[in-house]
Amino acid sequence: MKKILLLITALVVALDLWFKSFIENMIPLGKSITMIPDFFDLMNVRNTGAAWSMLSGARVLFLVLTPIVCAGLIYYFIKKQDVYQLTAISLILAGALGNYYDRVVFGYVRDMFAFNIFGYNFPVFNIADSAVSIGVGILIVLVILEEMGLYHEQTNN
Template sequence: MASSLLILILVGLDQWSKWAIQTHMKLYESIPIMPRFFKLFYVQNTGAGFSLFEGFGPWFFLILTLIALCAIVYYFYHTNDRMVQLSLTLIFAGAIGNLIDRMRLGYVVDFFSFNLFGWDFPVFNIADICISVGFILLVVYLLWDEYRKEKQWKNNIKS
């Protein structure tokens, strides 16, 4: 239940922010927030994250996203681990947010733009943040859990 509510909130925030950008900015318009570091920059991404697979078309991303969503739902209901479920919830919400854009518009609305030490980081949105944070959280947690189990196993052998 809490996961469903979190998904609704995150997808709602993602879609609202994209609507606000499209309503108040022109395509490729830039609004500096922190000069030479962070700006809002409205772009339309027809590819995947970081514009990968640009030109593959909406059906490719629809099928890929549906497969990913099915896998997420399967793993969500086959684990009792709350941290894994939280990670999967974040990834699911992000995937839904970007899927809505692809099906409705044919592209994903991106608008967060950072310049890190002279390098322009790829433009992204709230859904991308959810996917990235969920993925990083999942990987770090699984690595930590594996480390913890390995350490416990070694301690049991010594005993």
């Protein structure tokens, strides 16, 4: 199972990097293409911060912190047996690696998905951001279910 999840991690990173390059080549910087009017645009924007451009300009912090976080994720990936936790860790790792590549190579993260939800312009994001969000969401659901007694971590013991 872990080999499959590592393959999925690699595929998510590859898809993220490919799509970022595709958007960069198709849409001029700062411009957008409307896909669904008043709801969804593809954009070419640069983000020097984290989610929602928080900590904008803190590139060195991200360059130092991301490998530490990735090492921790890899450690837990090796230790864990639970398929749901492993899936979450794989997605978070894929997202971290995709955005880390951008920060190292370009000095910023390339974002492209722009949603307008009930008049609110949701912050622009990318596939790597989505992978991290989904992975964290899975972990949150697992914690809630465990607290409710509806889920127990799978182990080999």
